[in-house]
Amino acid sequence: MVDPDELVTATYVLAGVGVELSEEVAGGDLGSPALEGALGSFAGRSRRVSNAFGEAVMAASVNLDAAAGSYLRADQSIPPRGG
Amino acid sequence: MGESVAEIELPDGDPGAVRDAARGLGAISAAFESGGATAERALGLVGGWTGFASMGFRDSCASYREAGEAAREACRDAAVATGRYGDRLADARERVRKLQGEAEDCLERLKAAQRRESDAAEREQSARTRAQDAALRSPLDGGLSLGEHAGALNDAEAAAGDRIRAGRAVAAEREEHERLKGLAKDEREDVKEAGQEAARAVTGAEGRLPEVTYPPPPAKPDTKPADGGGGLLNTLGELSGINDAGRAIKDIGDGNILDGLGHAAMAAPTPFGKVAKGGKLAKEGVEQATKHGDDAAGAAGRGAGGAPPKAPPGAVVRGPDGRIISRAGDDGVLRQVNPEQRKEIIGDAREELDKAGQFVEKLGRDARHGTPPPPVRTKRQTAAEILRLLGKGLEEAGG
Numbered sequence: 001m002v003d004p005d006e007l008v009t010a011t012y013v014l015a016g017v018g019v020e021l022s023e024e025v026a027g028g029d030l031g032s033p034a035l036e037g038a039l040g041s042f043a044g045r046s047r048r049v050s051n052a053f054g055e056a057v058m059a060a061s062v063n064l065d066a067a068a069g070s071y072l073r074a075d076q077s078i079p080p081r082g083g
Numbered sequence: 084m085g086e087s088v089a090e091i092e093l094p095d096g097d098p099g100a101v102r103d104a105a106r107g108l109g110a111i112s113a114a115f116e117s118g119g120a121t122a123e124r125a126l127g128l129v130g131g132w133t134g135f136a137s138m139g140f141r142d143s144c145a146s147y148r149e150a151g152e153a154a155r156e157a158c159r160d161a162a163v164a165t166g167r168y169g170d171r172l173a174d175a176r177e178r179v180r181k182l183q184g185e186a187e188d189c190l191e192r193l194k195a196a197q198r199r200e201s202d203a204a205e206r207e208q209s210a211r212t213r214a215q216d217a218a219l220r221s222p223l224d225g226g227l228s229l230g231e232h233a234g235a236l237n238d239a240e241a242a243a244g245d246r247i248r249a250g251r252a253v254a255a256e257r258e259e260h261e262r263l264k265g266l267a268k269d270e271r272e273d274v275k276e277a278g279q280e281a282a283r284a285v286t287g288a289e290g291r292l293p294e295v296t297y298p299p300p301p302a303k304p305d306t307k308p309a310d311g312g313g314g315l316l317n318t319l320g321e322l323s324g325i326n327d328a329g330r331a332i333k334d335i336g337d338g339n340i341l342d343g344l345g346h347a348a349m350a351a352p353t354p355f356g357k358v359a360k361g362g363k364l365a366k367e368g369v370e371q372a373t374k375h376g377d378d379a380a381g382a383a384g385r386g387a388g389g390a391p392p393k394a395p396p397g398a399v400v401r402g403p404d405g406r407i408i409s410r411a412g413d414d415g416v417l418r419q420v421n422p423e424q425r426k427e428i429i430g431d432a433r434e435e436l437d438k439a440g441q442f443v444e445k446l447g448r449d450a451r452h453g454t455p456p457p458p459v460r461t462k463r464q465t466a467a468e469i470l471r472l473l474g475k476g477l478e479e480a481g482g
Contacts, residue, residue, distance in 0.1 A: 010121040013114045028103060031096015031172055032278025035165070038285040039104060042161055045292050046111060049154050052293075053115070056122040056147060 101169035119151010164284030200249035
């Protein structure tokens with residue numbers, strides 16, 4: 001079972017990948033234009049992968065959301081305990 | 084251009100920045116591992132996902148877990164190569180600093196030898212002048228100046244010897260300085276080669292990242308979708324709702340209907356913001372982080388050369404263990420937060436969530452008096468209907 005919190009956390013983590021790539025990996029004076037270029041390219045590809053994972057997680061979240069909606073609809077058949 | 088001392092330049096680059104890059108790659112490696120596993124399990128649960136699909140993950144990887152593993156290993160390899168280069172750069176800079184120190188000493192010795200050479204040349208010249216004067220005076224003073232002439236010649240010879248020795252020292256120190264410069268140059272070239280080697284390794288690692296191929300975007304529909312519009316990316320902004328909706332599923336599944344209804348109410352999107360107010364902070368945090376994710380996605384779409392993604396002021400990013408890693412400043416740049424700031428953020432959020440919990444509890448009690456609502460089509464409408472119904476039930480009960 002995947003807890004929705006876990007999905008949200010995964011989203012944060014994957015969003016954090018983009019931040020990390022921008023601030024830590026692609027920034028700073030590395031002293032090697034070749035390495036800076038390679039890391040820039042790597043960062044670009046990694047961002048695409050992390051975004052793809054993020055979207056996959058999001059898609060699962062949206063489906064869970066839809067599932068929640070169906071539970072709500074189902075719940076309408078339950079007679080309320082009115083006073 | 085690296086810092087230059089005694090005509091020797093340090094190798095370019097900040098080893099700290101290189102190590103930060105390696106550490107960053109290591110962190111990303113771990114994020115991919117957990118992200119891949121989560122995606123795998125989540126998508127296994129909602130098997131019908133076809134969403135933004137056709138990412139070519141499955142072309143090259145059997146599963147998201149494997150894709151996550153591949154990304155993790157690629158990042159780890161890149162981190163190792165970058166870290167190795169960082170160590171090499173740091174060592175080279177240390178060695179070149181030593182060479183700079185030796186070269187400074189060498190240049191001092193060179194200057195001293197040059198001064199000795201110049202001084203000896205002056206003494207030699209002076210002694211030769213004295214010898215010449217004495218030789219000129221000698222016929223006039225009956226040879227009395229011959230002794231002075233001989234002494235001056237001796238002084239000139241001695242000074243010439245000093246000049247020659249000093250000149251040799253100058254040549255030797257120049258040679259030593261050139262040798263030191265050559266060693267430093269070798270170090271710089273070795274570092275440059277190490278950088279290129281690391282670049283090749285990173286490029287190789289990039290080739291092992293999972294393939295991600297997006298299909299062309301579908302044509303935009305002319306009309307707004309029935310669920311209020313926004314599609315996938317806008318729906319992401321309602322993640323806090325998803326959270327509560329998820330709890331609703333669990334609660335209702337466990338037979339805990341009232342709490343389930345409470346969580347469902349919390350899942351209502353912002354138009355019903357009075358209900359969702361207690362979760363405002365958490366929701367904002369998620370919205371901002373997901374917006375940031377959108378920015379990152381946009382940046383990825385624009386390619387690696389895109390500007391660093393920015394987040395709305397106050398947005399927070401959490402690690403896999405739930406700790407707050409970064410917070411956006413007024414300039415929208417996410418920065419790592421220190422433990423004190425982290426406590427402050429968590430404290431604020433916790434207070435608001437406590438209020439939310441109390442509200443949900445109250446809502447759950449009130450729900451006992453509700454009546455069945457008519458069928459609805461969407462989650463948003465469902466939540467609204469529930470709230471309307473609860474209000475109505477309360478009124479009826481009160482009346």
